[in-house]
Amino acid sequence: PKEGEKELRVNFRNIRSLTAKLYRINSPVEVLEEKSKVRSQIAEKRVFIREIPIFLPDTPEYWQGETSFTVNPGGLGTYMLTFSSSPETNDTRGSEYYFSVSDLAVFARGSSDNRYDFFVVDRTTGAPVPNAKVDIYKLPGNWNNSRLTLDQSITTNDLGLAVYNKKIPNNDVFYHAVSGNDKGSTLNWLPSAYYSYSDRSNEPREMTNIFTDRSLYRPGQTVYFKIIQVRGGAGEQSVIVGKPIELVLRDANHREISKQMMTTNEFGSVAGEFVLPQGVLPGYFTIGTGQGSVGFRVEEYKRPTFEVTFDKIEDTYKFGEEITLKGKAESFSGIRLQQAKVEYLITRRQMWWRIWGGTANHYTAGSVTTGEDGTFEITFTPEKPDSQRFSKAVYSFEVLATVTDINGEIQITSYTVTVGDVSMMLSLEMPDRWVKESDEKIVISAKNLDGNDVTANGTYQVFSLLENDSIGQLAVEGEFKTGEQPALKKQLAGLPSGKYKVKLQSKDDRGNPIETEKDIILFSYSDKRPPVKTNEWFIEKNSRFLPGKNAEVILGVSEKVHVLYELWQEDNLLERKWIGLDNENQLFSFPYKEQYKEGVTLMLTYVKGEKFYSHKVDLLPEKEKKELQVKLDVFRDKIRPGAEEEWR
Numbered sequence: 001p002k003e004g005e006k007e008l009r010v011n012f013r014n015i016r017s018l019t020a021k022l023y024r025i026n027s028p029v030e031v032l033e034e035k036s037k038v039r040s041q042i043a044e045k046r047v048f049i050r051e052i053p054i055f056l057p058d059t060p061e062y063w064q065g066e067t068s069f070t071v072n073p074g075g076l077g078t079y080m081l082t083f084s085s086s087p088e089t090n091d092t093r094g095s096e097y098y099f100s101v102s103d104l105a106v107f108a109r110g111s112s113d114n115r116y117d118f119f120v121v122d123r124t125t126g127a128p129v130p131n132a133k134v135d136i137y138k139l140p141g142n143w144n145n146s147r148l149t150l151d152q153s154i155t156t157n158d159l160g161l162a163v164y165n166k167k168i169p170n171n172d173v174f175y176h177a178v179s180g181n182d183k184g185s186t187l188n189w190l191p192s193a194y195y196s197y198s199d200r201s202n203e204p205r206e207m208t209n210i211f212t213d214r215s216l217y218r219p220g221q222t223v224y225f226k227i228i229q230v231r232g233g234a235g236e237q238s239v240i241v242g243k244p245i246e247l248v249l250r251d252a253n254h255r256e257i258s259k260q261m262m263t264t265n266e267f268g269s270v271a272g273e274f275v276l277p278q279g280v281l282p283g284y285f286t287i288g289t290g291q292g293s294v295g296f297r298v299e300e301y302k303r304p305t306f307e308v309t310f311d312k313i314e315d316t317y318k319f320g321e322e323i324t325l326k327g328k329a330e331s332f333s334g335i336r337l338q339q340a341k342v343e344y345l346i347t348r349r350q351m352w353w354r355i356w357g358g359t360a361n362h363y364t365a366g367s368v369t370t371g372e373d374g375t376f377e378i379t380f381t382p383e384k385p386d387s388q389r390f391s392k393a394v395y396s397f398e399v400l401a402t403v404t405d406i407n408g409e410i411q412i413t414s415y416t417v418t419v420g421d422v423s424m425m426l427s428l429e430m431p432d433r434w435v436k437e438s439d440e441k442i443v444i445s446a447k448n449l450d451g452n453d454v455t456a457n458g459t460y461q462v463f464s465l466l467e468n469d470s471i472g473q474l475a476v477e478g479e480f481k482t483g484e485q486p487a488l489k490k491q492l493a494g495l496p497s498g499k500y501k502v503k504l505q506s507k508d509d510r511g512n513p514i515e516t517e518k519d520i521i522l523f524s525y526s527d528k529r530p531p532v533k534t535n536e537w538f539i540e541k542n543s544r545f546l547p548g549k550n551a552e553v554i555l556g557v558s559e560k561v562h563v564l565y566e567l568w569q570e571d572n573l574l575e576r577k578w579i580g581l582d583n584e585n586q587l588f589s590f591p592y593k594e595q596y597k598e599g600v601t602l603m604l605t606y607v608k609g610e611k612f613y614s615h616k617v618d619l620l621p622e623k624e625k626k627e628l629q630v631k632l633d634v635f636r637d638k639i640r641p642g643a644e645e646e647w648r
Contacts (some may be wrong), residue, residue, distance in 0.1 A: 002103050005070040013064050015085040018054040025078040028176055029148050031098045032187045036143040046080055076101050076184045095249040102184035105607050106178045110191045114166040120156050120177045122475045124605040126562040128160025130579055136164055139172035181270045206231050208292030216297050220278045225287055226271045239268025245289055249274045252283025306331040308403045310415040316423045316449055323417055329370050329403045336374025337405055343367045344378050345400045368383055382419040394420035418449035424508035424515040436493040436524045442485045456482050458506030465499040497523045497531035529584050530556035535608050538615045544622040545592045549617040556585035566603040590619055597621055
């Protein structure tokens with residue numbers, strides 16, 4: 001915006017000094033033409049304003065440094081910065097920077113085919129700007145042989161809306177907003193071409209679903225398939241009876257191998273088979289029609305004759321404790337592989353809460369030999385990196401074993417052992433945003449390093465968080481046993497809405513202290529304002545409606561905001577208006593109407609403090625639940641002695 005100094009950041013490397021020169025540009029049109037780099041005439045059209053020295057902090061050679069500087073152009077318009085450094089740099093990409101100073105912001109969308117809606121608002125307050133102009137520019141040819149020319153100039157109405165009906169074939173079309181002396185907003189491309197979702201969803205489409213009996217075949221084997229032909233559109237689907245279908249079998253090079261003509265039966269399906277030829281190039285084959293296909297692999301594979309398995313480890317281990325993995329190699333006929341070579345590779349990867357972190361790194365490798373009974377042992381001592389010697393960590397060690405028999409057949413298997421300074425991890429299972437009226441359960445769980453649930457006891461503390469996320473006062477505390485936490489849920493429901501930190505403390509089976517924490521936001525549907533300072537508090541309380549039950553959405557802001565409210569049904573605009581909010585929550589309630597039976601879309605769009613916000617939610621009718629109730633009944637003939645019961 002016009003008021004205030006503008007802070008810019010600069011990244012640099014291997015330079016000692018940096019100076020910027022500030023220039024004023026007559027029009028943003030010239031900036032766009034200059035960026036095309038077809039003709040460089042900007043030097044003749046710019047006006048020098050001042051030189052700005054930029055302080056550079058000491059940075060080691062080849063390291064990237066960062067600094068910032070402020071600039072106050074002193075008025076609305078388009079500006080250019082050029083940079084010179086010592087030593088000079090050959091990188092011309094970063095030697096020029098263009099920016100605009102304007103109190104206007106424009107957001108645009110394609111509302112129908114070749115129709116574009118532009119909303120001009122104040123960049124800071126978001127209030128609509130009536131009687132502003134949106135200038136539309138076109139490029140008649142290309143950047144080499146033509147220049148941008150004005151196509152239309154459209155005036156905004158009381159809603160700040162200007163509508164552009166595109167009648168020109170050009171693809172290079174740009175726009176920007178002008179109001180009085182404010183001509184500084186940059187040129188932007190027209191929004192992406194409009195595509196009618198209603199036309200797409202209502203148009204019936206035929207789909208072919210193809211299934212095969214397997215995903216891997218050898219050359220010469222038979223591929224059995226089944227096809228279901230379906231027609232879908234407007235939320236309904238039906239099978240296609242008596243539909244002729246041409247099926248084509250193609251090889252890995254997409255060349256046609258075989259073709260069949262078939263007709264769907266009364267269920268819209270058809271089944272058949274293809275015989276794969278001998279001597280074909282292996283790879284990915286397909287069976288397809290013009291409306292669907294399925295793929296499978298054809299390989300000259302051999303069935304494995306033996307398998308390699310590891311015995312499960314029940315114990316938990318610490319760093320520095322020796323681990324012995326026991327495995328065996330055995331044929332599928334029950335014969336143990338004797339004196340077979342076993343090569344193993346062990347990798348190490350950091351882990352946290354059963355989530356892999358970072359990449360797997362080589363730890364150790366070696367080889368052993370199977371015994372007379374086909375068993376083998378791999379022994380290693382897990383250690384954590386020196387960089388984490390004094391911090392608690394959890395790592396997984398994956399053991400990859402490769403066994404080769406006397407015939408040269410190779411089988412590979414793996415086993416993962418998790419090792420840590422602690423043997424248990426705590427977790428608080430609840431949403432980051434917790435509504436006090438919720439029926440959801442709050443669960444505290446504990447898992448060992450193998451991911452299995454364990455029972456644990458401990459304490460919890462809930463602290464309020466200040467606006468800068470620093471910890472405030474202790475709100476509630478208590479004790480827990482893993483599982484559902486009704487006491488904690490009741491305590492949270494009694495706290496004022498706001499942001500809190502929940503801390504859990506316990507001990508593992510080794511006596512090590514275990515802690516975890518989670519930041520949550522408590523709120524209620526009846527809150528008058530957002531529970532935290534924000535301008536985008538958006539809650540979908542209920543996006544489904546039916547007679548007697550409203551769809552409800554909540555938008556909350558902490559400042560004074562102008563919101564563009566729009567209600568759409570596919571391509572039809574049902575309602576549009578501006579709504580003013582000032583540090584409050586606004587409930588939007590939508591009762592069921594026959595007009596809404598296909599659903600509607602709510603769009604809330606606004607600008608505040610140079611930031612663009614947009615919320616979109618589809619409000620749909622709740623479908624009637626049609627469940628088939630199956631009940632078993634028994635009948636006994638009480639007249640005939642010894643009659644057996646009948647189940648119905």
